[in-house]
Amino acid sequence: MPAISASAPGKIILFGEHAVVYGRPAIAVPVAQVRAKAIVTAEPRAAPGNVRIQAPDIGVEADLGDLPAGDPLGEAVRQVLAATGVARPPALRLRITSTIPVAAGLGSGAAVSVAIIRALSTFLGKPLPDKRVSALAFEVEKLHHGTPSGIDNSVVTYKLPVYFQRVAGDEPVIETLQVPAPFTVVIADTGIPSPTAVAVAGVRRGWQSDPVRFERLFDGVAEIVANARRAIEDGRVEALGALMDANHVALQAMGVSSGELDSLAEAARAAGASGAKLSGGGRGGNLIALVAPEDARPVSLALEAAGAKQLILTTVAGHQPDSR
Numbered sequence: 191m192p193a194i195s196a197s198a199p200g201k202i203i204l205f206g207e208h209a210v211v212y213g214r215p216a217i218a219v220p221v222a223q224v225r226a227k228a229i230v231t232a233e234p235r236a237a238p239g240n241v242r243i244q245a246p247d248i249g250v251e252a253d254l255g256d257l258p259a260g261d262p263l264g265e266a267v268r269q270v271l272a273a274t275g276v277a278r279p280p281a282l283r284l285r286i287t288s289t290i291p292v293a294a295g296l297g298s299g300a301a302v303s304v305a306i307i308r309a310l311s312t313f314l315g316k317p318l319p320d321k322r323v324s325a326l327a328f329e330v331e332k333l334h335h336g337t338p339s340g341i342d343n344s345v346v347t348y349k350l351p352v353y354f355q356r357v358a359g360d361e362p363v364i365e366t367l368q369v370p371a372p373f374t375v376v377i378a379d380t381g382i383p384s385p386t387a388v389a390v391a392g393v394r395r396g397w398q399s400d401p402v403r404f405e406r407l408f409d410g411v412a413e414i415v416a417n418a419r420r421a422i423e424d425g426r427v428e429a430l431g432a433l434m435d436a437n438h439v440a441l442q443a444m445g446v447s448s449g450e451l452d453s454l455a456e457a458a459r460a461a462g463a464s465g466a467k468l469s470g471g472g473r474g475g476n477l478i479a480l481v482a483p484e485d486a487r488p489v490s491l492a493l494e495a496a497g498a499k500q501l502i503l504t505t506v507a508g509h510q511p512d513s514r
């Protein structure tokens with residue numbers, strides 16, 4: 191049997207992180223420049239049921255049964271076996287590689303899960319539809335942090351800009367966005383790893399100690415997201431910069447920015463970006479800056495001079511090339 195591979199892009203949250211955990215909407219877009227890849231190969235000489243997992247980037251080389259409980263790679267595999275009803279798969283090797291920085295707000299965990307779920311279910315002869323892929327990846331996301339909103343697995347699965355909202359108990363609203371006027375974003379990594387779980391727990395503590403203030407902050411973000419959605423769908427890109435700046439101020443007030451993120455934001459704006467904000471969990475990870483295409487280079491140089499460890503230039507458009 192030939193090897194089966196699948197890949198999934200990274201993502202950035204353009205507007206609405208953290209508030210989205212509390213039922214407000216958010217907008218996220220795929221980042222095709224970085225991706226996770228899973229390759230499944232049959233191992234005809236090994237005993238049936240043997241699943242070997244290799245993730246050289248993070249030093250994992252183990253049989254499925256030897257991975258600790260709660261390991262996200264093992265959990266993704268188990269989710270697929272349960273969903274496809276295959277109790278004893280043919281012996282196989284699953285190799286995972288990724289160019290998405292880990293713990294940087296770029297959705298690496300969700301992309302790895304989606305790539306595994308697609309490649310393995312296809313290998314087993316039972317490819318799963320997108321909705322199911324996203325739902326299984328959501329289950330794995332719960333291991334990364336207990337209360338994921340579901341936005342990461344959605345945008346990474348559908349590979350399109352999405353407007354997302356999950357109101358407790360209900361099916362999430364996931365709407366793909368039209369982007370009549372594509373726009374350019376520079377993504378700058380602070381180089382400071384920041385697990386989403388820690389940032390999410392910090393916001394939770396703040397919300398518990400002062401719910402009125404945090405609910406007001408989340409409502410303010412919801413309004414920013416509504417305005418951003420209208421601007422994106424109307425092709426009014428020039429309105430997005432100020433909305434990004436306003437969203438960053440709200441995230442600062444939630445306590446998830448940092449000195450490094452704030453300096454990168456200042457440097458980007460000073461070099462001509464029309465707006466900048468942290469993206470994802472915050473406290474480290476990535477900053478995003480909105481630029482006119484001709485300002486991408488000066489803004490990138492300024493971000494580098496201000497300490498950015500890695501830069502990715504991406505264009506947000508209505509369609510992404512197929513990544514499978």
Ligand code: PMV
Binds near residue numbers: 209295340
């Ligand atoms: O840090 P990331 O890319 O996993 O983004 C997390 C986004 C949050 O809103 C902070 C959490 C969530 O589950 O939506």
